[in-house]
Amino acid sequence: MSAPRQAFLIHGLLFPRAFGLVGVGGLGIVMAALCALMVTSASQDARQYQTALDEGGNVLVVTTENGGTLSAPWCDALMQRSDVVHSGGVSKTRLVRYLQLPGERLQEARVTPGFLNLVAPSAGLTADHGVLLGEGAAEALGASADSLLIEQQGGTSPVSGVVNVSLRDPRAARWVFVPTAPVGRVDECWVESAQYLRETTSRSLGPWLEESEPLRVERLRSDAPEDSVDASLGVVTRGLVLAQILLLAVLGTFVARRDRSAATLLRALGLSRRRLTLVALARSASIGGAAMTVAFVLTGVASVLLRVTPEIVLSSLVSAACSATAFVMTYSVSMVTRQSSLVEDLRDN
Secondary structure, rough: OHHHHHHHHHHHHHHHHHHHHHHHHHHHHHHHHHHHHHHHHHHHHHHHHHHHHHHHEEEEEEEEEEOOOHHHHHHHHHHHHOOEEEEEEEEEEEEEEEEEEEEEEEEEEEEOHHHHHOOOOOOOOOOOOOOOEHHHHHHHOOOOOEEEEEEEEOOOOEEEEEEEEEEEOOHHOOOOOEEOOOOOOOOOEEEEEEEOOOOHHHHHHHHHHOOOOOOOEEEEOOOOOOHHHOOOHHHHHHHHHHHHHHHHHHHHHHHHHHHHHHHHHHOOHHHHHHHHHHHHHHHHHHHHHHHEEEEEHHHHHHHHOOOHHHHHHHHHHHHHHHHHHHHHHHHHHHHHOOHHHHHHHHHHO
């Protein structure tokens, strides 16, 4: 049979218009739905992890075993390490009674700039003068930025700002913070490690701080951020990835069964196995590629609506690409490997 005739038969038998519209659209919607479910599950996972980070899941509190003090310069210098995000020192100094709150004494604490950045990382705090108040202390005193606190002993302290520290350290919400340069000694050194490095950072702090006394390293939160995430969400996400790949593989086999009679006829009319393989690859790639394009567009829309990170979107699209590849492979294998016996039967008859 001539090449033009073969080409006409291939196009007519393997590329019907109805399936091109309905099949590709349906396949793309199925892939997009599974991608959207993966994006939703992964975004919930990411939100839980971020919440644990915000609450201080990676924060370590370093003190000495014997109740001594630590070097403030060394403590703030920990931020130079690649595995540390923030570090800073804090020392409780005295209990202060103010005329604005005569019936209660508030804890005053001397803190380094690194400590302020650690307990309120999103605030970008700076204090050129005066004191900073925890949100609980500010509420009790009826004070705000630019207020003037008057001590019962006669001293005054201008308020330069209010610090929201309750998320990471609720006990400090009613403290009065006195920002100081990182010099001298501090009672505690707070360190926030980089993601997934809390335990590694904890083990390495002793040699870095170079203290003569043995150190005690405690965790602000017992669970690391990665342990605070609902494990079932990761199982669901991985299950959806596997389900998508298996579903597309099964669909590839189903579509191949639908096209097998046409492929058998082409083989009986003289189309070589090599050319049939190329045809099967082109056929499945066109369906899988078009469906993947539909899935990409719909997944992009869903990601915008759900406001998820680019990393999550990328992982779902990679899953869709793997699923489309599974479709192409199963379709092509099913089309080519089961033709020999049918072709022989046709030729014998």
